Amino acid sequence: MEKVAFINGGTFIYWSSIILTFAVVAAVAMFAALYLWKSKNGMALSLTIPVAMLLSVVLSRWMHWYCLSDGYASMEAAMTDYTWGGYALMGAFTGCLLTACLMRLLQISKNLPQMLDCMVIAGGVGIAAGRLASLFTASDRGQIMPDTMGLPFAYPVTNAVSGVAENRLATFMLQSISTGVIVALLLLYMFFCAVRRKKLRDGDVTLLFLLLYGVCQIVLDSTRYDSLFMRSNGFISIVQILSLLAVLTAIVLLSVRMVRSRGFKWFYLLFWLAQLALLGGAGYMEYYVQRHGDQAAFAYRNMSICLAGVVLITLVIRMIAVSAERKREQ
Numbered sequence: 093m094e095k096v097a098f099i100n101g102g103t104f105i106y107w108s109s110i111i112l113t114f115a116v117v118a119a120v121a122m123f124a125a126l127y128l129w130k131s132k133n134g135m136a137l138s139l140t141i142p143v144a145m146l147l148s149v150v151l152s153r154w155m156h157w158y159c160l161s162d163g164y165a166s167m168e169a170a171m172t173d174y175t176w177g178g179y180a181l182m183g184a185f186t187g188c189l190l191t192a193c194l195m196r197l198l199q200i201s202k203n204l205p206q207m208l209d210c211m212v213i214a215g216g217v218g219i220a221a222g223r224l225a226s227l228f229t230a231s232d233r234g235q236i237m238p239d240t241m242g243l244p245f246a247y248p249v250t251n252a253v254s255g256v257a258e259n260r261l262a263t264f265m266l267q268s269i270s271t272g273v274i275v276a277l278l279l280l281y282m283f284f285c286a287v288r289r290k291k292l293r294d295g296d297v298t299l300l301f302l303l304l305y306g307v308c309q310i311v312l313d314s315t316r317y318d319s320l321f322m323r324s325n326g327f328i329s330i331v332q333i334l335s336l337l338a339v340l341t342a343i344v345l346l347s348v349r350m351v352r353s354r355g356f357k358w359f360y361l362l363f364w365l366a367q368l369a370l371l372g373g374a375g376y377m378e379y380y381v382q383r384h385g386d387q388a389a390f391a392y393r394n395m396s397i398c399l400a401g402v403v404l405i406t407l408v409i410r411m412i413a414v415s416a417e418r419k420r421e422q
Contacts, residue, residue: 095228108225115225116145119218126210136201144191144211149174151190152183159320159330180320181219182334188215205295212301216275223271226264234261234315235388244269263315270308274301293417296410299342303406306338307399311392314378332378336371339402343367346410353416363409367402374398 095107120141127137150171156178157170163177164170170177188211195201226232230249237246237259247262278297285292313319313331322328351360374395381391 107228111225111228112222115218115222118221119214120145122217123210123214126213127207130206130210131201131203133201136195136207139200140191140195140207143194144188147187147190148184149179149187150183151187152179152181153177155180155183155186155330156320158323161323182320182331185215185334203294205293205298209294209297212298212305213275213278216271216278216301216305220268220272220275223264223268231318232264232267232316234263234317235385237261260317261315263312267308267312270312271305274304274308277304291418291421293414299345299410302338303342303403306335306342307403309335310339310374310378310399311396314381314395315388315392339371343402343406343409346406346413350409350413350416353413353420363405367405370398370401370405374402 096104099105123141124137127140128134131137153170153174154167157164157167159180160178161167161170189208192201192204192207192211195207196204201207223232227247233247233249239259241259243262244265245262246259247265248257248259250257278300281300282292282297284290310332313329313335319329320331322330322333347360347364377391377395377398381388381395384391
């Protein structure tokens with residue numbers, strides 16, 4: 093059950109809705125500040141925000157209906173009545189990406205990677221704030237934890253069937269903290285580059301965000317008891333699949349950049365083989381934890397170690413590419 097904040101006649105305003113509204117406002121404000129600072133393109137900004145919000149709402153609802161169609165009378169009902177029902181965050185990512193591509197296609201924006209850089213930072217701010225809405229709902233939690241454990245690792249929720257309070261893993265809080273840390277690190281990196289007058293290539297912030305946020309979601313989404321699954325099998329998390337695609341996108345694009353800037357070297361194969369092995373190890377740990385829930389700590393620890401290795405190797409790949417590009421420019 094959601095907790096009501098205010099009642100006005102027959103209108104109920106929930107705490108989760110208030111927090112989500114603040115999260116959207118924070119994301120829009122961050123995007124506006126960053127994009128105007130970087131591009132000075134007020135026209136693109138004024139068109140991007142409403143289009144992105146519209147597409148995000150529609151696509152978020154459609155993806156939620158796709159994964160949880162039993163909760164709606166029909167697709168038509170889900171897509172026409174927004175006074176109830178849920179939304180899937182991946183729809184907001186898709187809506188923002190489509191909006192940025194549309195603005196570039198129409199020549200309203202002249203730099204797609206630059207806009208995406210601003211979007212991922214703003215989106216990270218929105219996610220870090222918006223995840224806190226689960227403090228007032230029963231969503232985005234994991235397995236039962238000891239009663240002695242509290243925030244940020246666990247938070248009680250009332251079981252809708254038994255009515256008993258259960259102290260469950262606060263996945264939403266871990267997602268909020270991890271995303272906030274990622275955004276803070278990226279902002280510090282941008283500030284460092286600006287102060288040191290080091291050129292930060294447009295699109296780099298996007299790739300770093302996809303890499304870091306992707307690996308965090310691969311682990312954290314696995315802990316949820318309300319993950320969104322594919323209809324075809326009912327056990328593969330769509331969020332994990334999309335997170336893996338985000339990580340692979342960062343690896344592939346940065347690897348291509350490394351090869352273009354320095355030429356092909358035989359030891360690059362060691363990087364890619366190591367990443368493939370580590371991703372395989374993380375995948376096996378996901379398989380393992382689904383069958384040995386009592387060993388979740390062991391599985392998630394090893395999964396995190398494997399994915400941390402993937403991140404480290406990818407950062408080395410980027411460092412090699414950036415170093416070669418700067419030498420070429422000198």
